[in-house]
Amino acid sequence: MSKKKDFEPLIVGFLCNWCSYTGADLAGTARIKYPTSIKIVRVMCTGMVDPSYVVKAFKEGADGVLISGCHPGECHYVEGNVKTMRREPLLANLLEQLGIERERFKLMWASASEGEKFAKAVQEMTDILKPMGPLNLGGGKKIG
Amino acid sequence: MSERIGVFVCHCGTNISSVVDVEQVAKDAGGWDNVTVAMDYKYMCSDPGQELIQSKIKEHNLTRVVVAACSPRMHGPTFKKTLERVGVNGYLMEMANIREQCAWTSDPGELATEKATALTRAAVKRVNFHQPIKESEVSVNKATLVVGAGIAGIQTALQIASAGYPVYLVEKEAYIGGHMAQFDKTFPTMDCSACVLTPKMVDVNQDPNIDLFTNSQVVGVEGYVGNFKVKVRTEPRYVNLKTCTGCGDCVSACVMKDRIPSEFDEGLGKRSAIYIPFPQAVPLKAVVDKESCLFLAKGKCKQTCIEACQVNAINFQEEEKFTELEVGSIVLATGYKLFDPSIGPQWGYGLYDNVITGIQFERLANASGPTGGKLVLKDGSQPQRVAIMHCIGSRDENYYAHCSRVCCMSSVKFAHQIKEKTGAEVYEFYIDMRCFGKQYEEFYNRVQEEGVQFIRGKGSEVVEVDGQLTVRAEDTLLGVFREIPVDMVILNNALIPQEDSDQVASLFGLCSGEDGFFLEAHIKLAPVNTAVDGVFLAGCCQSPKDIPDTVAQASAAAAQALSAIALGKVKLSPVRAAVEASRCSGCMSCVNICPYGAVGFDKEQKVSVINQALCKGCGTCGAACPTGAITTSHFTREQIMAQIEGVCAQ
Numbered sequence: 001m002s003k004k005k006d007f008e009p010l011i012v013g014f015l016c017n018w019c020s021y022t023g024a025d026l027a028g029t030a031r032i033k034y035p036t037s038i039k040i041v042r043v044m045c046t047g048m049v050d051p052s053y054v055v056k057a058f059k060e061g062a063d064g065v066l067i068s069g070c071h072p073g074e075c076h077y078v079e080g081n082v083k084t085m086r087r088e089p090l091l092a093n094l095l096e097q098l099g100i101e102r103e104r105f106k107l108m109w110a111s112a113s114e115g116e117k118f119a120k121a122v123q124e125m126t127d128i129l130k131p132m133g134p135l136n137l138g139g140g141k142k143i144g
Numbered sequence: 145m146s147e148r149i150g151v152f153v154c155h156c157g158t159n160i161s162s163v164v165d166v167e168q169v170a171k172d173a174g175g176w177d178n179v180t181v182a183m184d185y186k187y188m189c190s191d192p193g194q195e196l197i198q199s200k201i202k203e204h205n206l207t208r209v210v211v212a213a214c215s216p217r218m219h220g221p222t223f224k225k226t227l228e229r230v231g232v233n234g235y236l237m238e239m240a241n242i243r244e245q246c247a248w249t250s251d252p253g254e255l256a257t258e259k260a261t262a263l264t265r266a267a268v269k270r271v272n273f274h275q276p277i278k279e280s281e282v283s284v285n286k287a288t289l290v291v292g293a294g295i296a297g298i299q300t301a302l303q304i305a306s307a308g309y310p311v312y313l314v315e316k317e318a319y320i321g322g323h324m325a326q327f328d329k330t331f332p333t334m335d336c337s338a339c340v341l342t343p344k345m346v347d348v349n350q351d352p353n354i355d356l357f358t359n360s361q362v363v364g365v366e367g368y369v370g371n372f373k374v375k376v377r378t379e380p381r382y383v384n385l386k387t388c389t390g391c392g393d394c395v396s397a398c399v400m401k402d403r404i405p406s407e408f409d410e411g412l413g414k415r416s417a418i419y420i421p422f423p424q425a426v427p428l429k430a431v432v433d434k435e436s437c438l439f440l441a442k443g444k445c446k447q448t449c450i451e452a453c454q455v456n457a458i459n460f461q462e463e464e465k466f467t468e469l470e471v472g473s474i475v476l477a478t479g480y481k482l483f484d485p486s487i488g489p490q491w492g493y494g495l496y497d498n499v500i501t502g503i504q505f506e507r508l509a510n511a512s513g514p515t516g517g518k519l520v521l522k523d524g525s526q527p528q529r530v531a532i533m534h535c536i537g538s539r540d541e542n543y544y545a546h547c548s549r550v551c552c553m554s555s556v557k558f559a560h561q562i563k564e565k566t567g568a569e570v571y572e573f574y575i576d577m578r579c580f581g582k583q584y585e586e587f588y589n590r591v592q593e594e595g596v597q598f599i600r601g602k603g604s605e606v607v608e609v610d611g612q613l614t615v616r617a618e619d620t621l622l623g624v625f626r627e628i629p630v631d632m633v634i635l636n637n638a639l640i641p642q643e644d645s646d647q648v649a650s651l652f653g654l655c656s657g658e659d660g661f662f663l664e665a666h667i668k669l670a671p672v673n674t675a676v677d678g679v680f681l682a683g684c685c686q687s688p689k690d691i692p693d694t695v696a697q698a699s700a701a702a703a704q705a706l707s708a709i710a711l712g713k714v715k716l717s718p719v720r721a722a723v724e725a726s727r728c729s730g731c732m733s734c735v736n737i738c739p740y741g742a743v744g745f746d747k748e749q750k751v752s753v754i755n756q757a758l759c760k761g762c763g764t765c766g767a768a769c770p771t772g773a774i775t776t777s778h779f780t781r782e783q784i785m786a787q788i789e790g791v792c793a794q
């Protein structure tokens with residue numbers, strides 16, 4: 001029991017350079033506290049997040065993956081985020097077939113001024129993942 | 145050959161080290177694959193910190209460097225240069241963001257240290273796969289586009305033009321000058337606003353390097369830093385700018401004379417359908433308001449204006465015009481809008497005759513305004529008691545949270561003017577007095593001595609009690625509720641983003657902040673830069689500012705544009721996608737997905753080809769490529785996969 005209580009989920013966050021990564025920096029500048037669960041990987045645009053990166057994160061032991069980009073219509077690259085938006089349901093479907101629950105994968109939009117929104121999303125996702133426990137694929141063995 | 149990596153962990157004074165055990169991070173890093181040296185230091189970005197990195201590069205012949213410190217958005221360029229100064233390509237460095245994205249968002253302890261370690265490990269794994277990159281350079285077009293011709297745009301345009309370079313100044317109104325042209329006096333010196341501004345407006349019109357587009361808006365932007373292509377739409381003025389002499393004969397002849405509320409006088413005065421808003425207008429040419437012109441709106445009018453014009457300058461057949469411009473830099477100086485206090489019935493605006501806004505007061509006080517500078521009530525009499533209410537719409541969670549910055553001082557200015565012109569009792573209702581600028585506090589003290597009553601407490605309500613205009617407020621210093629009968633109320637309303645600021649932001653590829661104003665690249669280090677290279681901000685479109693700050697920022701924006709012109713070239717971001725032909729299956733998934741049309745198809749080889757000049761490096765094509773044939777430089781598959789392994793490793 002105590003082991004489960006101590007469980008700290010690992011969330012890999014893919015954040016676009018222009019909006020969400022800047023927003024995450026802003027959360028820091030504003031000293032908004034949120035769980036250490038998230039480890040951020042900076043990408044130029046969410047459109048560059050190859051679905052295999054998400055699969056790779058789960059394979060390496062992530063309990064959740066969060067992709068965050070500019071709001072639709074505000075993409076630094078016109079519409080890279082829209083491409084991501086279209087890929088997301090397909091990818092979520094694939095992940096579910098691999099036994100990865102829907103709650104473990106999230107796509108969101110956070111602008112460069114929405115540090116608080118980003119921090120809240122990390123808190124929420126952490127709160128959801130904690131009771132779910134570690135991602136357990138293939139009887140505890142890592143896939144791949 | 146394996147890499148020789150140096151890891152440098154920064155304390156950032158105590159910013160990082162009070163939360164993260166930086167010594168532990170450095171110690172752990174020392175044991176990782178390919179790490180030759182790992183150490184921590186108090187301030188990595190300081191001179192000795194950078195020298196430490198450089199000396200370790202030389203001592204250990206390091207091939208890669210990881211700096212675990214602040215955000216790469218903060219000091220990425222700093223450490224890139226650190227490497228370059230000792231002959232190592234700057235792209236062989238990676239930063240781990242353990243300040244903004246770890247220390248500042250976490251409680252001190254093990255978890256924070258673990259996170260910092262994970263981020264540092266990810267950077268180390270990633271940097272193994274970094275490649276030296278040579279940044280390409282492009283030439284800079286020597287012309288600059290300035291959007292908006294208020295005091296900010298005027299200052300920027302004059303500054304650039306005075307250096308001898310061409311400027312296109314685009315203004316959506318028929319005249320330049322913006323809000324400042326409407327003001328009467330400027331604080332704290334009480335200089336007449338027109339005396340400061342109009343010479344500059346005339347200079348704009350006469351400067352051979354400035355090409356002025358009035359009645360015009362930017363409708364299209366293409367290209368990149370140094371080489372933008374801009375499309376400008378000019379609405380018809382119905383008056384020939386070249387032949388109109390500005391004599392005003394048409395204005396007096398117009399059948400709608402003195403029947404249309406004047407926008408320039410904030411509805412307090414009247415104008416014709418063809419008009420010149422104020423005597424010092426630049427350009428001093430008439431303009432036809434197509435909404436109120438009987439001929440244009442309804443098709444029937446005697447056209448007395450055409451009869452009156454002796455130079456045949458009026459042409460109702462004029463149509464909108466499009467102009468294509470090529471520029472190297474763009475400065476946005478699109479200004480602000482004023483909050484509409486009729487939104488809140490508690491302020492009585494629009495309900496009671498003598499409740500006016502700050503800008504309306506400016507017009508009343510102005511010698512060329514509707515009353516010739518006389519401060520009078522609607523019935524023509526002089527007010528005996530005047531209330532000035534601060535923070536209308538600003539510092540108010542129901543409307544706008546931000547402070548408009550200028551209202552405290554303009555309120556003090558109004559009080560001084562009322563005392564001077566009428567000797568009336570003046571009551572100022574304020575939340576806090578923010579007199580932050582040079583000579584501002586002194587000015588405030590002077591006006592206090594003039595007998596103005598400052599009441600600390602936001603006026604909550606403007607009502608009529610038995611036909612008497614009354615302000616209700618809590619006096620928070622005395623701790624009492626007060627009801628003060630007055631003749632006139634001046635609502636000093638908030639400066640808010642322009643109505644179309646969202647569209648303008650997306651047109652130029654900018655972000656807006658939470659307050660709706662355009663977001664700068666970095667609030668301290670790059671306050672006039674934006675997320676788009678070559679696009680700069682000046683004045684209130686970035687946030688509310690007084691005139692001194694606006695002029696300073698406008699000059700700063702001009703300096704940014706001029707430094708690119710002086711150098712004649714700019715470096716482009718080296719992040720670009722490329723196709724590895726041998727792995728491309730020719731499926732063309734990437735061709736349609738590119739938002740810039742940068743991916744073409746070689747029909748002979750049956751492979752995709754990316755035009756490096758058009759590619760912006762978003763990497764969307766790479767994510768869509770089923771065979772992994774597309775690589776985005778500095779964000780390669782190997783680099784990102786390694787980074788993922790790094791954050792996930794326990």
